[in-house]
Amino acid sequence: MFNKVLIANRGEIALRVIRACRELGVASVAVYSDADARAPHVREADEAVPIGPAPSAESYLRGERIIEAAQRTGAEAIHPGYGFLSEREWFARAVRDAGLVFVGPPAEAIAAMGSKTSARQLATSAGVPVVPGTTTAVRDVAEAGEVASSLGYPVLVKASAGGGGKGMRVVAREADLALALEAARREARNAFGDDAVYMEKYITGPRHVEIQVLADQHGTVLSLGERECSIQRRHQKMLEEAPSVAVSPELRRRMGETAVAAARAAGYVNAGTCEFLLDREGQFYFLEMNTRLQVEHPVTELVTGLDLVQWQLRIAAGERLPFRQEDIVPTGWAMECRITSEDPANGFLPSTGRIGYLRIPGGPGVRWDGGIGIGSEVGLHYDPMLAKLIVWAPTRDAAIARMHRALLELTIDGVATSRDFHLRVMEDAEFRRGDIEIQWLERRIESLTRPNPPAGGKVIAAIAAVLLAERDRSTPGGATATRSSSETAAHRGLPHEDAWLRAGRRDGLRSR
Numbered sequence: 334m335f336n337k338v339l340i341a342n343r344g345e346i347a348l349r350v351i352r353a354c355r356e357l358g359v360a361s362v363a364v365y366s367d368a369d370a371r372a373p374h375v376r377e378a379d380e381a382v383p384i385g386p387a388p389s390a391e392s393y394l395r396g397e398r399i400i401e402a403a404q405r406t407g408a409e410a411i412h413p414g415y416g417f418l419s420e421r422e423w424f425a426r427a428v429r430d431a432g433l434v435f436v437g438p439p440a441e442a443i444a445a446m447g448s449k450t451s452a453r454q455l456a457t458s459a460g461v462p463v464v465p466g467t468t469t470a471v472r473d474v475a476e477a478g479e480v481a482s483s484l485g486y487p488v489l490v491k492a493s494a495g496g497g498g499k500g501m502r503v504v505a506r507e508a509d510l511a512l513a514l515e516a517a518r519r520e521a522r523n524a525f526g527d528d529a530v531y532m533e534k535y536i537t538g539p540r541h542v543e544i545q546v547l548a549d550q551h552g553t554v555l556s557l558g559e560r561e562c563s564i565q566r567r568h569q570k571m572l573e574e575a576p577s578v579a580v581s582p583e584l585r586r587r588m589g590e591t592a593v594a595a596a597r598a599a600g601y602v603n604a605g606t607c608e609f610l611l612d613r614e615g616q617f618y619f620l621e622m623n624t625r626l627q628v629e630h631p632v633t634e635l636v637t638g639l640d641l642v643q644w645q646l647r648i649a650a651g652e653r654l655p656f657r658q659e660d661i662v663p664t665g666w667a668m669e670c671r672i673t674s675e676d677p678a679n680g681f682l683p684s685t686g687r688i689g690y691l692r693i694p695g696g697p698g699v700r701w702d703g704g705i706g707i708g709s710e711v712g713l714h715y716d717p718m719l720a721k722l723i724v725w726a727p728t729r730d731a732a733i734a735r736m737h738r739a740l741l742e743l744t745i746d747g748v749a750t751s752r753d754f755h756l757r758v759m760e761d762a763e764f765r766r767g768d769i770e771i772q773w774l775e776r777r778i779e780s781l782t783r784p785n786p787p788a789g790g791k792v793i794a795a796i797a798a799v800l801l802a803e804r805d806r807s808t809p810g811g812a813t814a815t816r817s818s819s820e821t822a823a824h825r826g827l828p829h830e831d832a833w834l835r836a837g838r839r840d841g842l843r844s845r
Protein backbone atom coordinates (compact mmCIF):
# COMPACT_ATOMS: atom_id res chain seq x y z
CA MET A 334 0.00 0.00 0.00
CA PHE A 335 1.03 3.60 -0.52
CA ASN A 336 2.61 5.58 2.30
CA LYS A 337 1.10 8.88 1.22
CA VAL A 338 -1.69 9.95 -1.16
CA LEU A 339 -2.59 13.43 -2.41
CA ILE A 340 -6.27 14.24 -2.81
CA ALA A 341 -6.92 16.55 -5.77
CA ASN A 342 -10.33 17.70 -4.58
CA ARG A 343 -12.24 19.56 -1.88
CA GLY A 344 -15.41 19.34 0.22
CA GLU A 345 -17.10 16.13 1.26
CA ILE A 346 -15.31 13.89 -1.23
CA ALA A 347 -11.86 15.04 -0.07
CA LEU A 348 -12.90 14.17 3.50
CA ARG A 349 -14.27 10.83 2.32
CA VAL A 350 -10.92 9.93 0.72
CA ILE A 351 -8.95 11.14 3.77
CA ARG A 352 -11.05 8.80 5.94
CA ALA A 353 -10.28 5.84 3.67
CA CYS A 354 -6.57 6.70 3.72
CA ARG A 355 -6.52 6.92 7.49
CA GLU A 356 -8.18 3.53 7.91
CA LEU A 357 -5.56 2.04 5.58
CA GLY A 358 -2.70 3.71 7.45
CA VAL A 359 -1.95 6.00 4.51
CA ALA A 360 -0.93 9.63 5.10
CA SER A 361 -3.04 12.21 3.26
CA VAL A 362 -2.13 15.46 1.52
CA ALA A 363 -4.88 18.00 0.86
CA VAL A 364 -4.70 20.77 -1.71
CA TYR A 365 -6.67 23.95 -1.30
CA SER A 366 -7.58 27.22 -2.95
CA ASP A 367 -7.44 30.58 -1.15
CA ALA A 368 -11.18 30.28 -0.47
CA ASP A 369 -10.64 26.91 1.26
CA ALA A 370 -7.69 27.78 3.54
CA ARG A 371 -9.80 27.00 6.62
CA ALA A 372 -11.97 24.29 5.07
CA PRO A 373 -12.64 20.98 6.87
CA HIS A 374 -10.70 18.90 4.31
CA VAL A 375 -7.60 21.02 4.96
CA ARG A 376 -7.88 20.63 8.73
CA GLU A 377 -8.48 16.91 8.50
CA ALA A 378 -5.60 15.96 6.16
CA ASP A 379 -2.12 15.19 7.49
CA GLU A 380 -0.62 17.90 5.27
CA ALA A 381 -2.04 20.61 3.02
CA VAL A 382 -0.65 22.53 0.05
CA PRO A 383 -2.07 25.82 -1.30
CA ILE A 384 -2.59 25.69 -5.07
CA GLY A 385 -4.03 29.07 -6.08
CA PRO A 386 -6.92 31.55 -6.06
CA ALA A 387 -10.57 30.62 -5.49
CA PRO A 388 -11.70 30.05 -9.11
CA SER A 389 -11.24 26.33 -9.88
CA ALA A 390 -9.59 27.14 -13.21
CA GLU A 391 -6.80 28.71 -11.13
CA SER A 392 -6.63 26.04 -8.41
CA TYR A 393 -8.39 22.65 -8.44
CA LEU A 394 -8.07 22.39 -12.24
CA ARG A 395 -4.34 23.20 -12.30
CA GLY A 396 -3.15 19.66 -12.91
CA GLU A 397 0.55 20.48 -13.27
CA ARG A 398 0.58 22.38 -9.96
CA ILE A 399 -1.16 19.51 -8.21
CA ILE A 400 1.35 17.01 -9.59
CA GLU A 401 4.17 19.26 -8.35
CA ALA A 402 2.57 19.35 -4.90
CA ALA A 403 2.47 15.54 -4.87
CA GLN A 404 6.13 15.32 -5.80
CA ARG A 405 7.13 17.96 -3.27
CA THR A 406 5.32 16.23 -0.39
CA GLY A 407 6.46 12.74 -1.40
CA ALA A 408 2.98 11.42 -2.20
CA GLU A 409 3.06 8.31 -4.40
CA ALA A 410 -0.47 8.55 -5.76
CA ILE A 411 -3.19 11.10 -6.57
CA HIS A 412 -6.89 10.49 -5.90
CA PRO A 413 -8.95 12.86 -8.08
CA GLY A 414 -12.36 12.42 -6.37
CA TYR A 415 -15.20 13.33 -8.76
CA GLY A 416 -15.58 16.39 -10.99
CA PHE A 417 -12.52 18.64 -11.47
CA LEU A 418 -9.70 16.54 -13.01
CA SER A 419 -11.23 13.11 -12.41
CA GLU A 420 -12.16 12.37 -16.04
CA ARG A 421 -9.47 14.30 -17.88
CA GLU A 422 -7.48 11.92 -19.99
CA TRP A 423 -4.49 14.30 -20.09
CA PHE A 424 -4.34 14.49 -16.31
CA ALA A 425 -4.40 10.71 -15.83
CA ARG A 426 -1.58 10.52 -18.40
CA ALA A 427 0.41 13.38 -16.82
CA VAL A 428 0.21 11.76 -13.38
CA ARG A 429 1.50 8.48 -14.82
CA ASP A 430 4.24 10.28 -16.79
CA ALA A 431 5.36 11.99 -13.57
CA GLY A 432 5.99 8.55 -12.06
CA LEU A 433 2.92 8.74 -9.80
CA VAL A 434 -0.14 6.51 -9.60
CA PHE A 435 -3.52 7.87 -10.71
CA VAL A 436 -6.19 6.38 -8.43
CA GLY A 437 -8.61 5.72 -11.26
CA PRO A 438 -8.76 4.07 -14.66
CA PRO A 439 -5.97 4.15 -17.28
CA ALA A 440 -5.96 7.29 -19.48
CA GLU A 441 -6.87 5.04 -22.44
CA ALA A 442 -10.08 3.85 -20.75
CA ILE A 443 -11.07 7.45 -19.96
CA ALA A 444 -10.55 8.32 -23.64
CA ALA A 445 -12.47 5.29 -24.91
CA MET A 446 -15.53 6.15 -22.81
CA GLY A 447 -15.18 9.95 -23.11
CA SER A 448 -16.55 10.15 -26.62
CA LYS A 449 -20.17 8.93 -26.61
CA THR A 450 -19.95 7.61 -30.18
CA SER A 451 -16.77 5.67 -29.41
CA ALA A 452 -18.40 4.32 -26.22
CA ARG A 453 -21.40 3.18 -28.32
CA GLN A 454 -19.11 1.47 -30.80
CA LEU A 455 -17.19 -0.22 -28.00
CA ALA A 456 -20.41 -1.34 -26.30
CA THR A 457 -21.93 -2.63 -29.53
CA SER A 458 -18.82 -4.67 -30.35
CA ALA A 459 -18.95 -6.17 -26.85
CA GLY A 460 -22.58 -7.24 -27.37
CA VAL A 461 -23.89 -4.61 -24.95
CA PRO A 462 -27.39 -3.34 -25.87
CA VAL A 463 -27.45 0.35 -26.81
CA VAL A 464 -30.44 2.50 -27.79
CA PRO A 465 -31.11 2.12 -31.56
CA GLY A 466 -29.39 4.94 -33.42
CA THR A 467 -26.14 5.92 -35.15
CA THR A 468 -22.65 4.95 -33.95
CA THR A 469 -21.07 7.81 -35.90
CA ALA A 470 -21.84 11.52 -36.14
CA VAL A 471 -24.55 12.68 -38.56
CA ARG A 472 -23.30 14.97 -41.36
CA ASP A 473 -26.28 17.13 -42.24
CA VAL A 474 -30.06 17.57 -42.08
CA ALA A 475 -30.59 15.29 -45.05
CA GLU A 476 -28.82 12.39 -43.37
CA ALA A 477 -30.49 13.19 -40.04
CA GLY A 478 -33.90 13.08 -41.77
CA GLU A 479 -33.20 9.63 -43.20
CA VAL A 480 -31.97 8.31 -39.84
CA ALA A 481 -35.00 9.78 -38.03
CA SER A 482 -37.55 8.24 -40.38
CA SER A 483 -35.92 4.84 -40.12
CA LEU A 484 -35.83 5.07 -36.29
CA GLY A 485 -39.30 6.62 -36.07
CA TYR A 486 -40.06 9.81 -34.11
CA PRO A 487 -39.44 10.95 -31.42
CA VAL A 488 -35.67 10.93 -31.79
CA LEU A 489 -32.91 12.44 -29.71
CA VAL A 490 -29.99 14.45 -31.11
CA LYS A 491 -26.97 14.11 -28.81
CA ALA A 492 -23.50 15.64 -28.70
CA SER A 493 -20.76 13.08 -29.48
CA ALA A 494 -18.45 14.73 -26.96
CA GLY A 495 -21.37 15.07 -24.53
CA GLY A 496 -22.67 13.59 -21.37
CA GLY A 497 -24.75 15.10 -18.64
CA GLY A 498 -27.47 16.17 -21.06
CA LYS A 499 -25.61 19.06 -22.70
CA GLY A 500 -26.11 19.37 -26.45
CA MET A 501 -29.19 17.13 -26.31
CA ARG A 502 -32.47 17.80 -28.15
CA VAL A 503 -35.67 15.77 -28.37
CA VAL A 504 -37.27 15.95 -31.82
CA ALA A 505 -40.95 15.01 -32.00
CA ARG A 506 -41.50 15.45 -35.76
CA GLU A 507 -39.64 16.02 -39.00
CA ALA A 508 -40.58 19.71 -39.15
CA ASP A 509 -38.52 20.36 -35.99
CA LEU A 510 -35.42 18.45 -37.05
CA ALA A 511 -33.36 21.17 -38.74
CA LEU A 512 -33.68 23.64 -35.86
CA ALA A 513 -32.99 20.98 -33.22
CA LEU A 514 -29.89 19.84 -35.08
CA GLU A 515 -28.60 23.41 -35.19
CA ALA A 516 -29.36 24.02 -31.49
CA ALA A 517 -27.65 20.79 -30.41
CA ARG A 518 -24.59 21.62 -32.50
CA ARG A 519 -24.35 25.13 -31.08
CA GLU A 520 -24.67 23.90 -27.49
CA ALA A 521 -22.12 21.13 -28.11
CA ARG A 522 -19.65 23.57 -29.66
CA ASN A 523 -19.96 25.93 -26.69
CA ALA A 524 -19.76 23.20 -24.05
CA PHE A 525 -17.17 20.85 -25.55
CA GLY A 526 -15.53 22.73 -28.42
CA ASP A 527 -16.79 19.97 -30.71
CA ASP A 528 -20.07 20.22 -32.63
CA ALA A 529 -20.34 16.58 -33.73
CA VAL A 530 -23.78 15.12 -32.95
CA TYR A 531 -25.37 11.68 -33.39
CA MET A 532 -28.90 10.34 -33.07
CA GLU A 533 -30.86 7.85 -31.02
CA LYS A 534 -34.44 6.70 -30.73
CA TYR A 535 -35.99 8.64 -27.81
CA ILE A 536 -37.02 6.35 -24.96
CA THR A 537 -40.04 7.75 -23.08
CA GLY A 538 -40.53 7.40 -19.34
CA PRO A 539 -37.49 5.25 -18.49
CA ARG A 540 -35.66 4.95 -15.21
CA HIS A 541 -32.00 5.83 -14.83
CA VAL A 542 -30.34 2.77 -13.36
CA GLU A 543 -26.58 2.48 -13.13
CA ILE A 544 -24.27 -0.42 -12.31
CA GLN A 545 -21.17 -0.01 -10.13
CA VAL A 546 -18.18 -2.01 -11.31
CA LEU A 547 -14.85 -2.69 -9.67
CA ALA A 548 -11.92 -4.00 -11.72
CA ASP A 549 -8.42 -4.90 -10.55
CA GLN A 550 -5.18 -4.91 -12.56
CA HIS A 551 -5.23 -8.71 -12.79
CA GLY A 552 -8.33 -9.23 -14.92
CA THR A 553 -11.05 -9.51 -12.26
CA VAL A 554 -14.06 -7.32 -13.08
CA LEU A 555 -17.04 -7.43 -10.72
CA SER A 556 -20.48 -5.85 -10.63
CA LEU A 557 -21.53 -4.39 -7.26
CA GLY A 558 -25.16 -4.07 -8.30
CA GLU A 559 -27.36 -1.16 -9.29
CA ARG A 560 -28.28 2.30 -8.07
CA GLU A 561 -31.62 3.91 -8.90
CA CYS A 562 -30.93 7.52 -9.88
CA SER A 563 -34.15 8.62 -11.58
CA ILE A 564 -34.82 11.47 -9.13
CA GLN A 565 -32.93 14.26 -10.81
CA ARG A 566 -33.54 17.81 -11.91
CA ARG A 567 -31.91 19.23 -15.02
CA HIS A 568 -29.48 16.32 -15.09
CA GLN A 569 -28.47 16.90 -11.47
CA LYS A 570 -29.29 13.91 -9.32
CA MET A 571 -31.01 14.81 -6.05
CA LEU A 572 -31.55 11.42 -4.44
CA GLU A 573 -30.24 7.93 -5.12
CA GLU A 574 -31.05 4.52 -3.74
CA ALA A 575 -29.78 0.97 -3.87
CA PRO A 576 -31.18 -1.40 -4.88
CA SER A 577 -33.86 -0.29 -7.41
CA VAL A 578 -37.48 -1.39 -6.98
CA ALA A 579 -37.48 -2.08 -10.73
CA VAL A 580 -34.60 -4.57 -10.69
CA SER A 581 -35.17 -8.25 -9.92
CA PRO A 582 -32.26 -10.56 -9.01
CA GLU A 583 -32.40 -11.93 -12.57
CA LEU A 584 -32.30 -8.45 -14.15
CA ARG A 585 -29.50 -7.47 -11.72
CA ARG A 586 -27.47 -10.43 -12.93
CA ARG A 587 -28.04 -9.56 -16.61
CA MET A 588 -27.32 -5.84 -16.18
CA GLY A 589 -24.26 -6.68 -14.09
CA GLU A 590 -22.87 -9.03 -16.75
CA THR A 591 -23.51 -6.36 -19.37
CA ALA A 592 -21.68 -3.68 -17.37
CA VAL A 593 -18.75 -6.04 -16.79
CA ALA A 594 -18.59 -6.73 -20.55
CA ALA A 595 -18.55 -2.98 -21.30
CA ALA A 596 -15.80 -2.40 -18.72
CA ARG A 597 -13.70 -5.25 -20.11
CA ALA A 598 -14.09 -3.90 -23.65
CA ALA A 599 -12.66 -0.55 -22.48
CA GLY A 600 -9.72 -2.16 -20.65
CA TYR A 601 -11.18 -0.71 -17.48
CA VAL A 602 -9.41 -0.82 -14.11
CA ASN A 603 -10.57 0.65 -10.75
CA ALA A 604 -14.11 1.82 -9.83
CA GLY A 605 -16.46 2.83 -12.64
CA THR A 606 -20.15 3.07 -13.42
CA CYS A 607 -22.21 2.04 -16.43
CA GLU A 608 -25.36 4.13 -16.91
CA PHE A 609 -28.44 2.50 -18.36
CA LEU A 610 -31.94 3.52 -19.29
CA LEU A 611 -34.43 0.91 -18.09
CA ASP A 612 -37.76 1.12 -19.90
CA ARG A 613 -41.20 0.09 -18.64
CA GLU A 614 -40.91 -3.28 -20.38
CA GLY A 615 -37.71 -4.09 -18.47
CA GLN A 616 -35.48 -3.54 -21.52
CA PHE A 617 -32.21 -1.84 -20.65
CA TYR A 618 -29.87 0.19 -22.83
CA PHE A 619 -26.29 1.23 -22.16
CA LEU A 620 -25.93 5.05 -22.21
CA GLU A 621 -22.40 5.87 -21.07
CA MET A 622 -19.70 4.91 -18.61
CA ASN A 623 -18.57 7.26 -15.85
CA THR A 624 -14.86 6.67 -15.41
CA ARG A 625 -14.64 7.94 -11.82
CA LEU A 626 -15.90 7.42 -8.30
CA GLN A 627 -19.43 8.84 -8.20
CA VAL A 628 -21.13 11.11 -5.68
CA GLU A 629 -23.67 8.39 -4.91
CA HIS A 630 -21.14 5.59 -4.23
CA PRO A 631 -22.13 5.36 -0.52
CA VAL A 632 -25.48 3.67 -1.23
CA THR A 633 -23.58 0.84 -2.91
CA GLU A 634 -21.18 0.71 0.04
CA LEU A 635 -24.04 0.35 2.50
CA VAL A 636 -25.79 -2.51 0.69
CA THR A 637 -22.59 -4.41 -0.23
CA GLY A 638 -20.56 -3.72 2.92
CA LEU A 639 -17.56 -2.78 0.77
CA ASP A 640 -15.55 0.40 1.18
CA LEU A 641 -15.26 1.55 -2.42
CA VAL A 642 -12.60 4.18 -1.77
CA GLN A 643 -10.41 1.74 0.10
CA TRP A 644 -10.78 -0.69 -2.81
CA GLN A 645 -9.86 2.07 -5.25
CA LEU A 646 -6.63 2.60 -3.32
CA ARG A 647 -5.91 -1.14 -2.99
CA ILE A 648 -6.50 -1.70 -6.71
CA ALA A 649 -4.28 1.26 -7.62
CA ALA A 650 -1.56 -0.23 -5.39
CA GLY A 651 -1.80 -3.50 -7.36
CA GLU A 652 -3.81 -5.65 -4.96
CA ARG A 653 -6.14 -8.37 -6.21
CA LEU A 654 -9.88 -8.34 -5.51
CA PRO A 655 -10.24 -11.25 -3.06
CA PHE A 656 -13.92 -12.00 -3.72
CA ARG A 657 -15.95 -13.44 -6.58
CA GLN A 658 -19.16 -12.27 -8.21
CA GLU A 659 -21.28 -14.76 -6.25
CA ASP A 660 -19.91 -13.32 -2.97
CA ILE A 661 -21.55 -9.96 -3.71
CA VAL A 662 -25.17 -9.95 -2.58
CA PRO A 663 -26.83 -6.59 -1.83
CA THR A 664 -28.49 -6.57 1.59
CA GLY A 665 -31.18 -4.18 2.81
CA TRP A 666 -31.87 -0.74 1.40
CA ALA A 667 -29.79 2.44 1.22
CA MET A 668 -30.85 5.95 0.27
CA GLU A 669 -28.91 9.18 -0.19
CA CYS A 670 -30.18 12.77 -0.19
CA ARG A 671 -27.90 15.42 -1.60
CA ILE A 672 -27.97 18.38 0.74
CA THR A 673 -27.24 21.41 -1.42
CA SER A 674 -27.12 25.15 -0.78
CA GLU A 675 -29.99 25.73 -3.18
CA ASP A 676 -33.37 27.21 -2.35
CA PRO A 677 -36.19 24.87 -3.46
CA ALA A 678 -38.78 27.58 -2.77
CA ASN A 679 -36.91 29.85 -5.17
CA GLY A 680 -36.30 27.73 -8.25
CA PHE A 681 -33.30 26.06 -6.60
CA LEU A 682 -31.38 29.31 -6.77
CA PRO A 683 -27.90 28.87 -5.26
CA SER A 684 -27.75 30.35 -1.78
CA THR A 685 -24.65 31.78 -0.11
CA GLY A 686 -23.68 32.64 3.44
CA ARG A 687 -21.85 31.45 6.52
CA ILE A 688 -22.94 28.30 8.34
CA GLY A 689 -24.02 29.64 11.71
CA TYR A 690 -25.40 26.48 13.23
CA LEU A 691 -25.18 22.88 12.12
CA ARG A 692 -26.92 19.91 13.67
CA ILE A 693 -25.80 16.69 12.04
CA PRO A 694 -28.23 13.75 12.18
CA GLY A 695 -27.13 10.55 13.89
CA GLY A 696 -28.52 7.40 15.39
CA PRO A 697 -29.00 3.93 13.90
CA GLY A 698 -28.25 3.49 10.20
CA VAL A 699 -27.38 7.12 9.50
CA ARG A 700 -24.24 8.32 7.69
CA TRP A 701 -23.25 11.93 7.06
CA ASP A 702 -20.66 12.60 4.36
CA GLY A 703 -20.23 16.34 4.71
CA GLY A 704 -17.77 19.02 3.74
CA ILE A 705 -18.92 21.86 5.96
CA GLY A 706 -18.71 22.91 9.59
CA ILE A 707 -19.96 25.77 11.70
CA GLY A 708 -18.31 28.92 10.32
CA SER A 709 -17.88 27.55 6.78
CA GLU A 710 -18.40 30.16 4.09
CA VAL A 711 -20.61 28.90 1.28
CA GLY A 712 -19.84 30.90 -1.85
CA LEU A 713 -20.44 30.55 -5.56
CA HIS A 714 -17.03 29.29 -6.64
CA TYR A 715 -17.82 25.59 -6.29
CA ASP A 716 -20.57 23.02 -6.52
CA PRO A 717 -23.51 23.74 -4.17
CA MET A 718 -23.48 20.24 -2.66
CA LEU A 719 -22.70 20.68 1.05
CA ALA A 720 -23.13 17.12 2.22
CA LYS A 721 -24.82 13.80 1.60
CA LEU A 722 -27.19 12.29 4.11
CA ILE A 723 -27.22 8.53 3.66
CA VAL A 724 -29.25 5.90 5.49
CA TRP A 725 -29.43 2.13 5.54
CA ALA A 726 -32.32 0.00 6.78
CA PRO A 727 -33.54 -3.55 6.18
CA THR A 728 -36.37 -2.53 3.83
CA ARG A 729 -37.21 0.40 1.55
CA ASP A 730 -40.11 1.51 3.77
CA ALA A 731 -37.83 1.49 6.80
CA ALA A 732 -35.14 3.40 4.87
CA ILE A 733 -37.69 6.08 3.93
CA ALA A 734 -38.86 6.39 7.54
CA ARG A 735 -35.25 6.58 8.70
CA MET A 736 -34.33 9.22 6.10
CA HIS A 737 -37.37 11.28 7.10
CA ARG A 738 -36.34 11.03 10.75
CA ALA A 739 -32.74 11.98 9.93
CA LEU A 740 -33.85 14.95 7.83
CA LEU A 741 -35.97 16.15 10.77
CA GLU A 742 -32.84 16.03 12.91
CA LEU A 743 -30.84 18.05 10.39
CA THR A 744 -30.51 21.78 10.96
CA ILE A 745 -28.36 24.03 8.80
CA ASP A 746 -28.55 27.75 9.54
CA GLY A 747 -26.98 30.41 7.37
CA VAL A 748 -27.92 29.24 3.88
CA ALA A 749 -31.07 27.91 2.23
CA THR A 750 -30.82 24.16 1.60
CA SER A 751 -32.60 21.29 -0.11
CA ARG A 752 -33.61 19.74 3.25
CA ASP A 753 -37.30 20.62 3.14
CA PHE A 754 -37.55 19.47 -0.45
CA HIS A 755 -36.22 16.05 0.55
CA LEU A 756 -38.72 15.87 3.43
CA ARG A 757 -41.51 16.40 0.90
CA VAL A 758 -40.11 13.66 -1.33
CA MET A 759 -40.03 11.22 1.61
CA GLU A 760 -43.68 12.10 2.29
CA ASP A 761 -44.78 11.70 -1.34
CA ALA A 762 -47.14 8.78 -2.03
CA GLU A 763 -45.78 8.05 -5.53
CA PHE A 764 -42.20 8.09 -4.30
CA ARG A 765 -43.12 5.81 -1.43
CA ARG A 766 -44.58 3.33 -3.92
CA GLY A 767 -41.35 3.54 -5.94
CA ASP A 768 -43.41 4.83 -8.83
CA ILE A 769 -40.73 7.10 -10.34
CA GLU A 770 -38.92 7.66 -13.65
CA ILE A 771 -36.58 10.31 -15.00
CA GLN A 772 -39.31 12.87 -15.60
CA TRP A 773 -40.98 12.35 -12.21
CA LEU A 774 -39.32 15.19 -10.37
CA GLU A 775 -39.82 17.77 -13.09
CA ARG A 776 -43.48 16.74 -13.28
CA ARG A 777 -43.94 17.04 -9.52
CA ILE A 778 -41.70 20.03 -8.86
CA GLU A 779 -44.67 22.32 -8.09
CA SER A 780 -46.00 20.32 -5.18
CA LEU A 781 -42.52 19.42 -3.91
CA THR A 782 -41.30 23.00 -3.70
CA ARG A 783 -44.41 25.05 -2.95
CA PRO A 784 -43.65 27.25 0.04
CA ASN A 785 -45.23 25.95 3.21
CA PRO A 786 -48.56 27.55 4.10
CA PRO A 787 -47.90 30.38 6.52
CA ALA A 788 -48.34 29.01 10.02
CA GLY A 789 -51.07 31.37 11.12
CA GLY A 790 -52.42 31.53 14.66
CA LYS A 791 -54.92 28.73 14.15
CA VAL A 792 -52.36 26.41 12.59
CA ILE A 793 -49.85 27.09 15.35
CA ALA A 794 -52.49 26.42 17.99
CA ALA A 795 -53.42 23.15 16.28
CA ILE A 796 -49.79 22.02 16.10
CA ALA A 797 -49.22 22.93 19.73
CA ALA A 798 -52.30 20.95 20.77
CA VAL A 799 -51.11 17.88 18.85
CA LEU A 800 -47.59 18.13 20.24
CA LEU A 801 -48.78 18.49 23.80
CA ALA A 802 -51.19 15.59 23.45
CA GLU A 803 -48.50 13.45 21.90
CA ARG A 804 -45.97 14.30 24.58
CA ASP A 805 -48.38 13.33 27.29
CA ARG A 806 -49.12 10.05 25.53
CA SER A 807 -45.61 9.04 24.53
CA THR A 808 -43.49 10.11 27.48
CA PRO A 809 -43.43 7.62 30.34
CA GLY A 810 -42.57 10.19 32.98
CA GLY A 811 -44.78 12.84 31.43
CA ALA A 812 -42.81 16.06 31.53
CA THR A 813 -39.84 15.95 29.11
CA ALA A 814 -40.62 14.44 25.75
CA THR A 815 -37.82 12.62 23.88
CA ARG A 816 -38.69 14.57 20.76
CA SER A 817 -39.03 17.87 22.51
CA SER A 818 -41.89 20.03 21.42
CA SER A 819 -39.62 23.05 21.30
CA GLU A 820 -37.31 21.29 18.84
CA THR A 821 -40.17 20.22 16.66
CA ALA A 822 -41.89 23.56 16.80
CA ALA A 823 -38.58 25.22 16.04
CA HIS A 824 -38.34 22.99 13.03
CA ARG A 825 -39.35 25.95 10.96
CA GLY A 826 -42.89 25.06 11.98
CA LEU A 827 -43.71 22.79 9.07
CA PRO A 828 -47.21 21.47 9.72
CA HIS A 829 -46.87 18.74 7.12
CA GLU A 830 -44.02 17.06 8.95
CA ASP A 831 -46.02 16.43 12.04
CA ALA A 832 -49.05 15.39 10.05
CA TRP A 833 -46.84 12.83 8.36
CA LEU A 834 -45.39 11.62 11.60
CA ARG A 835 -48.83 11.12 13.07
CA ALA A 836 -49.93 9.26 9.94
CA GLY A 837 -46.76 7.19 10.13
CA ARG A 838 -47.54 6.17 13.67
CA ARG A 839 -51.05 5.16 12.68
CA ASP A 840 -49.67 3.15 9.75
CA GLY A 841 -47.40 1.30 12.11
CA LEU A 842 -44.05 2.61 10.91
CA ARG A 843 -42.57 1.34 14.15
CA SER A 844 -43.34 -2.26 13.30
CA ARG A 845 -40.98 -2.35 10.30
Ligand code: MV4
Binds near residue numbers: 536563610
Ligand atom coordinates in the same frame (compact mmCIF):
# COMPACT_ATOMS: atom_id res chain seq x y z
C1 MV4 B 1 -31.70 9.45 -23.42
C2 MV4 B 1 -33.01 9.61 -22.94
C3 MV4 B 1 -34.03 9.01 -23.66
N1 MV4 B 1 -33.76 8.33 -24.79
N2 MV4 B 1 -31.47 8.74 -24.54
C4 MV4 B 1 -29.60 12.45 -20.35
C5 MV4 B 1 -28.15 12.68 -20.08
C6 MV4 B 1 -27.39 11.63 -20.79
N3 MV4 B 1 -26.64 10.86 -19.85
C7 MV4 B 1 -28.40 10.80 -21.51
N4 MV4 B 1 -29.70 11.29 -21.16
C8 MV4 B 1 -30.83 10.75 -21.69
N5 MV4 B 1 -30.65 9.99 -22.81
C9 MV4 B 1 -32.49 8.21 -25.20
N6 MV4 B 1 -32.25 7.54 -26.34
C10 MV4 B 1 -33.20 10.35 -21.79
C11 MV4 B 1 -32.11 10.94 -21.16
C12 MV4 B 1 -32.42 11.69 -19.99
C13 MV4 B 1 -31.97 11.30 -18.75
C14 MV4 B 1 -31.17 10.18 -18.57
C15 MV4 B 1 -30.73 9.81 -17.32
C16 MV4 B 1 -31.11 10.57 -16.21
C17 MV4 B 1 -31.89 11.66 -16.37
C18 MV4 B 1 -32.35 12.05 -17.63
C19 MV4 B 1 -33.14 13.17 -17.74
C20 MV4 B 1 -33.57 13.55 -18.98
C21 MV4 B 1 -33.21 12.81 -20.11
